[in-house]
Amino acid sequence: MTVLYAELDGSLAGFYDHATGDITVDPRLPRVELDATVTHEGFHKLLGHGPCKRPVAAAREIRVENMTAEYYISFRALLEALTRCGSVKSMAKFLNVDEGLVYARFLSLTALEQTLLNVCGRACIGINTRKPSVTLAA
């Protein structure tokens, strides 16, 4: 995998060139973001993403960002960050990622992980994240 460095315009942190297979990133990015961008673009390459229309492109972005978040943030690390930190901002700092990746990890939670987080939320931290789905006899 070839990674090229070039100063990019506007909000573009990096991109994957499907024609050459090269990944280009902006070297001015902070190290943490630069690494995550290379990983994100690497997943585009791994999945063989080529040019596509907008709705498909958006779905691919979500999938690749979720893969990047899962790669960087294990469930155990997420749980630990959640019990130690009071905000997404401090979780990002604790996990050494940017805040967007923390949100992406929350969006990529499996049903089992969501259940575990709910249980831990109540038992470990004392927060109630969801109303009970069943009502016990009155």
Ligand SMILES: [Zn+2]
């Ligand atoms: Zn992307």
